[in-house]
Amino acid sequence: MAVTTEAKLDARRLRADFPIFEQPIHGKPLAYLDSANSSQKPRQVLDTVRDFYETSYANVHRAVYELGLRSDAAFDGAREKARVFVNAETTGEVIFTRNATEGLNLVAYAWGLDNLGPGDLVLVTELEHHSNFVPWQFIAERKGADFAAIPIDSGGELRLEALDELEARGRVRLVACGLVSNSLGTVNPVAELAAWAHERGAIMVVDAAQAAPHRPLNVQALGCDFLAFTGHKMCAPSGIGVLWGRRELLERMSPFELGGEMIRKVTVERTTWNDLPHKFEAGTPPIAQAVGLGAAIDYLTETGLEAIERHEAELTAYAWGRLSEVPGLTLYGPPPDRRAGIVSFNLEGIHPHDVAQIVDSEGVAVRAGHHCNQPLMTRLGINATTRASFYLYTLPEEIDRLVDGLHKARKLFG
Amino acid sequence: MSELDSLYREVILDHYKNPRGHGLIDTPDAEAEGQNPLCGDEVSIAVAFEGDTIADVKFQGRGCAISQAATSMLMDMVKGRTAQEVATMSREELLDEVGIPLTPVRLKCALLGLGVLKLALHKGRGTPLPEEWAGVDELELR
Numbered sequence A: 001m002a003v004t005t006e007a008k009l010d011a012r013r014l015r016a017d018f019p020i021f022e023q024p025i026h027g028k029p030l031a032y033l034d035s036a037n038s039s040q041k042p043r044q045v046l047d048t049v050r051d052f053y054e055t056s057y058a059n060v061h062r063a064v065y066e067l068g069l070r071s072d073a074a075f076d077g078a079r080e081k082a083r084v085f086v087n088a089e090t091t092g093e094v095i096f097t098r099n100a101t102e103g104l105n106l107v108a109y110a111w112g113l114d115n116l117g118p119g120d121l122v123l124v125t126e127l128e129h130h131s132n133f134v135p136w137q138f139i140a141e142r143k144g145a146d147f148a149a150i151p152i153d154s155g156g157e158l159r160l161e162a163l164d165e166l167e168a169r170g171r172v173r174l175v176a177c178g179l180v181s182n183s184l185g186t187v188n189p190v191a192e193l194a195a196w197a198h199e200r201g202a203i204m205v206v207d208a209a210q211a212a213p214h215r216p217l218n219v220q221a222l223g224c225d226f227l228a229f230t231g232h233k234m235c236a237p238s239g240i241g242v243l244w245g246r247r248e249l250l251e252r253m254s255p256f257e258l259g260g261e262m263i264r265k266v267t268v269e270r271t272t273w274n275d276l277p278h279k280f281e282a283g284t285p286p287i288a289q290a291v292g293l294g295a296a297i298d299y300l301t302e303t304g305l306e307a308i309e310r311h312e313a314e315l316t317a318y319a320w321g322r323l324s325e326v327p328g329l330t331l332y333g334p335p336p337d338r339r340a341g342i343v344s345f346n347l348e349g350i351h352p353h354d355v356a357q358i359v360d361s362e363g364v365a366v367r368a369g370h371h372c373n374q375p376l377m378t379r380l381g382i383n384a385t386t387r388a389s390f391y392l393y394t395l396p397e398e399i400d401r402l403v404d405g406l407h408k409a410r411k412l413f414g
Numbered sequence B: 001m002s003e004l005d006s007l008y009r010e011v012i013l014d015h016y017k018n019p020r021g022h023g024l025i026d027t028p029d030a031e032a033e034g035q036n037p038l039c040g041d042e043v044s045i046a047v048a049f050e051g052d053t054i055a056d057v058k059f060q061g062r063g064c065a066i067s068q069a070a071t072s073m074l075m076d077m078v079k080g081r082t083a084q085e086v087a088t089m090s091r092e093e094l095l096d097e098v099g100i101p102l103t104p105v106r107l108k109c110a111l112l113g114l115g116v117l118k119l120a121l122h123k124g125r126g127t128p129l130p131e132e133w134a135g136v137d138e139l140e141l142r
């Protein structure tokens, strides 16, 4: 008989790594249920960044002196960690960006401007975050290409059967889809979409902003062509993100931003481009932020991404049950076994901003608003939700405190 | 807790649950709408005049308690005033009436209705607008 020993994550122990939890908020322990928005940072990352600044900081790829070498080693080391993290073939395919948004814009401009035209169709989904929606809409329009969104069903999952009809609108050139929806937690069938896109000669762009912090990523298994994620949601500092892209595509693409670092030779007549990944990294990069991302990747890898995913699945199932008990509460999206650790809901007669403010007085931080998902909100016929999202440091009793806060809101408004 | 009690004090919740001046005016002399896109608050306001004074003013909207209650209070405050008086009405006058401490984010909620009303009067009666709104057709508080 096979015995599987699945290491369980000890959220209470991990929580001690995060200094933010040491201070009370409104006199109560902080229940931070907004990690889908941005995560808190562990001491391991903070210490690495501080130590880097105190002992190794210089600009990268320019200095011949000792500090420059140390800085290069730390920066390049972070890139190698990011390569392993997504299972890319080479570090040349791993481009440092400011965030996921910049990575997606890079592809939209550098690939889209040269490859899209009239008769072409760009497909996104109704679940997309604005940063994986608006760049495609904008570039498609500029190039005279058609743009459409794959619809969702009433359970917040993609209706892949709609692809046949969409396909009739034009030559599919690019499909852009998030791995995990930031509002509903839906886990999208990206590998299936990538195969569909490739059969049609289209490329597949994946927004992994909500996946990278919470589950193992493998660009080979996904079969995509580009994948973007953002550091600040995965325990790293803000100001650093990663775009992974297939070498053949990156090599054929024109640069996105132009300036220092990304050139090989500049003359008045003509400029040639640096090798990958530098061709896409104009100017001084976010150096310490990249080093911080490397430390965050180590932290997540040591904790175990499978263990993080399982922990959040348990919390999500628990939250689903507890929230369902609250009278007048509507939950949006798929059932807990088909989603990541994000739940969006509304309380009848109480606006999400009021809900968020009331639970804040109990030290519970949740997001209220449209979550940069206006097309999705329109599709759901609402203009905002309250969203609770979980991470490796989330405890079940924090969900209990949210539920208590919701009862309080109902009483206040009742 | 006490902070929360003062934010959602009885009068705010009362205006939210039983808004004054809620509804439509059949043939308004001035109207406008606006929103606070960040949180999704929406307000539209219609005004009917008798001579120079506001004889009737009604609003419709959806959004958080602060935005809807403040607009409801505003309806009570401006009836019987002239367009000119309302155009120069200070935000402090409304905020005093609302009477709760507001963070910058919630301040926008509270001031949405007043902005929409000033825009309606500008469109219907040509009263001056705060400079930063010059040329707007529909108010968007950012």
Ligand SMILES: Cc1ncc(COP(=O)(O)O)c(C=O)c1O
Pocket: A036, A037, A099, A100, A101, A102, A129, A131, A132, A178, A180, A181, A182, A207, A209, A210, A230, A231, A232, A372
């Ligand atoms: C699904 C998704 N995509 C993209 C982003 C954009 O991330 P960033 O603002 O760091 O670029 C977010 C973050 O809000 C997100 O949730």
